[in-house]
Amino acid sequence: MRPEILFPLFAPATSLSGVGPRFAKLFETLTGGPAVLDLCWHLPSGLIDRxxxxxxxxxxxxxxxxxxxxxxxxxxxxxxxxxxxxxxxxxxxxxxxxxxxxxxxxxxxxxxxxxxxxxxxxxxxxxxxxxxxxxxxxxxxxxxxxxxTVEPVYPLTAGLTLKTVAKAVHAALQRVPKLPEWLDPALKKREAWEDWHAALARSHAPHEESDLAPLSPHRRRLAYDELLANQLAIALVRDRQLKQRGRVLKGDGRLCDKVVASLPFQLTGSQRMALAEIAGDMAAEHRMLRLLQGDVGSGKTVVALLAMLTAVEAGCQAALMAPTEILARQHFNTIEPLARVAGVGIALLTGRDKGKARQAILEGLAAGTTAIVVGTHALFQEDVAFKDLGMAVIDEQHRFGVHQRLTLTGKGKAVDVLVMTATPIPRTLMLTAYGDMDVSRLTERPPGRQPIETRTLPLDRLPEVVDGIDRALQRGAQVYWICPLVEESENSDLAAADDRHRTLQQRFGGKVGLVHGRMKGPEKDAVMASFAAGDLAVLVATTVVEVGVDVPNATVMVIEHAERFGLAQLHQLRGRVGRGSGKSSCLLLWQGPLGETARARLQILRETDDGFRIAEEDLKLRGAGELLGTRQSGLPEFRLADLAVHDDLLATARDDARLILDRDPELAGERGKALRVLLYLFERDAAVKYLRSG
Missing domain, CATH: 2.40.50.140 (Nucleic acid-binding proteins)
Structure with a gap:
């Protein structure tokens, strides 16, 4: 239960005088939450000196x-x-x-x-x-x-004036109770930090421009509190994970050996290293929770299959869950022929499977005759039951919340979990999102992967680009043409893609296909399938997700308005080509004038194709919130901490959290009780539950 001392902060904003239901809705849009506390976290971005x-x-x-x-x-x-x-x-x-x-x-x-x-x-x-x-x-x-006086200036949203926001924030700050100190006294003294209450008040009452900076002492104090809550919650979940009895899953290699022998290439050194780490975890007494990080095309799916086959060798079933139907089908198409070589029953389960076909899959899982299942969110559904699920692989974890991960693992006993991501995540973000996991990294490209030539061109050279596409098509190549996200409006995205589709059709006729977010699943899949089969030569697409398909013959990637995409996103898109034996190229078309950040992004892409370096640079350029597309990623939304400037605090918070739990694992002491308040303050309630049930 949330401690009583925090009740005033979690009261709805409508409990403040002057905030009616209409304003409350606008405040929720502005601050990201409905409570008084959300107004307290809404820090000023400027000041007016009167x-x-x-x-x-x-x-x-x-x-x-x-x-x-x-x-x-x-x-x-x-x-x-x-x-x-x-x-x-x-x-x-x-x-x-x-x-x-x-x-x-x-x-x-x-x-x-x-x-x-x-x-x-x-x-x-x-x-x-x-x-x-x-x-x-x-x-x-x-x-x-x-x-x-000096007046704070707050970020606004349509329908709210500065006066209204300032008045509501002031009223919210009047409700802030005196909370017990949760900081280590030595750290507080070393950093010369004020109490939490004083640091919050000071952040809302800037005297000089320097008071607004994220590196000012009061803002650093608030950022540290948030990072400490994050790291402590992760450490609690991690400890709980290690305390829970796992199952010893040891394979004898009979199935894995068959698959490895049938592969047309040798496993890379980092694939073999990752497999050894995974096998070690599976054979241990505790549950596995490991993250497999690898750039687009580094061979994660093969590693995942061999890990699942190890579970099957040990007498269990395994499941692989992907965030979209297209990705699930792609994984299934890669894995199914290899599983057949090993003589292992495998099924695909998506939301589209209905009636008798679905029933047959469910029966196979319940009876245990289907050893491996690949699917989407459909695997969470209540009527999906396994005979004995021992291993779950989750692809692109940042699209799934932790609770979804737990729902899937709840369908078996002490399920081992392997999480895969093709999004190279900088170390600082790794700690905040995946701090509860061990990490394996695939750093090499499988043999035969071609380097991709990357060029940047201004949009006014579009006619030359189209001529170049013509020459590529005559050589038998296939082309992706990505249109940008214009603002956040689906209509304008669609218009951009529609227009480009029409102009390319005038030149290349029926060889040009179109996929966008508004199309129904089957329709989208049909276009993707024609492109994969080579019936379409050019594929115009809006978003990244739809392009999660492996087409070895596609060797040209054109990205229109590249300046509107994030670095990681551009890198992901570029990785869709260079999958076959042909020479591949990526053209980044930009519209001037280019801002400094956009120019830096395009420059980095021309210099390197190392996803991890690109991710680090992206974090510096954009900050963490945007890195994987805010909100859609399961990365924690930090309200006060900025990982691009507070990364030193993150490392301190991680060490502090470890030390705290070593000394007081149940948070029962004086500081422990204050830390429980901190966890509730930053809504890490789930972690507190582990203290009682751990």
Whole structure:
């Protein structure tokens, strides 16, 4: 149960005065959550300094100033289209306050003639006269001090003004309780950090630009708290994993040997090393939880199959789960002929399987006659039961939440888990997302893989590119043509792909196919199948997912508006070619003017095809949130920590978490109790449950 001390922070934002249901919805969009706490995490991105308070004669145009003036007269305009002006003065000069669409009664009440008022806003000059349009603040002289401050500027969303957001955040901060200190006193002293409460307050009350920087002491303190919660939660899950009894799964090699003998190539050194690590885990007393990381085409699927066959040799069943139907089918097509060589029953189960066909697959799994199943989310469904599931392989884990991983492993006893990803993940992100796993890396390319020549061209050279495609098609090559994600609107994506499809069809006729996110599964698969079979020569596609197909004959990849894609994404797309024996090339078409980041991205892609280096550079250029496409990735969404600048804190937090659990595994001591509050504060509730049931 969440500790009572945190109840005020997890109350809905509507419990704050002035936040009704309409605003609450907008705040949730803006801050990413419905609670008071989400407003506390919404830190300012800028500031407005209202401390400049000159006499009128010295007020500099273009600056924000706080002025004390006497109101002279209201000058209502003859028509509503013209502005309403109010003349004011001080001992040194005059100024006009200007209002559009003004309500006279309201302005008379706020600025009564003859009275002294404090106004704050931007000073401008119009027709040689000083003026201030729509002052941000109008107050009596007694409030001068409260106006003449530094105001935080918050990120906004449509429908919310700065004043509304600042007021709601201020109200939220009033609810923040005094929490027990969870930091190690020596670390706190070394870093010269304030208490959590003070660091939060200070982050919302910047005095100088430097206070907004992620490296300022108060922001580093908050980032560390978040990273410590993350690392502690991961360490708890990890400890729980190791405490749970595993099964000893030892194969005798009879099936694996048959498959290896039938392969047209030798396994690479890193494939053999990964297989040895996996076999060691499977034969151990505890459960396996290992991540297999390898670039596109480094041979992960073969490693996964041999690991599954080891489980089958030990008398169990194995399952491989992929995030999309296309990927599941691709894995099945790679694995099925090899499983047949070993004489092992294998099935494919997707959401599309219905009726008798589906029933037959389910019966095979329940009876144990089907030893290996490849599938999508369909494997989670309740009626899917195994005779004895001993091993689960999960592809592209960042598309699945941890709970989904647990649902699948819950279908067997002490299931060993191997997670695969083709997304090279930088070490810092590895720690935050996969810190609960051991890692094997495939660093070599299987023999026969061709290097890919990468070139960058401005979009205005498009006609030359199309001529080049013509020459490639005459040589018998096949071509991917990727259209960009324009903003986040499906309609515009579709339009871009549709237009390109039409223009290429005019040149190449019926040899051009199109796939996009709005097409139904069977329709999409049919186009992909025609491309794989060679009936289509050019495939125009919108998103990355649809291109997760292995077509060895495709040797040209054209990426339009490459500047709109992330580095990792571009690298993934490029890896779709170079899979056969032909020479492959990737053309990155860009639209100027190029920003610094986009230019750096394209440069890195031309220099290297090392996915791990590309991932590290991507993290530096973009920050972690965007790295794998925010939200769609199961990477934790950090609200306060920025892994590109706080990576030193991540390493400290990992060591701290290990030390904490070595000394106080149940978090029962004084600091342990404070750390439980920290875990709940950052909504790592699931990890706390492990303390009781571990």
């Amino acid at each position: 401390r400049y308070a000159p006499p009128l004669a010295e007020a500099l145009p273009g600056r924000i100033a706080t002025l004390t003036v006497t109101v002279d007269e209201h000058r209502a305009p003859p028509t509503k289209r013209q502005p309403y002006r109010i003349a004011c003065h001080d001992a040194t000069g005059t100024i006009e306050l200007v209002f559009f669409h003004a309500h006279r009664d309201y302005l008379m009440k706020m600025l009564p003639p003859g009275q002294i008022r404090v106004v704050s806003g931007k000073v401008e000059v119009f027709n040689d006269r000083l003026q201030m349009t729509h002052p941000d603040h109008i107050a009596g002289p007694e409030a001068a001090e409260s106006v003449q």
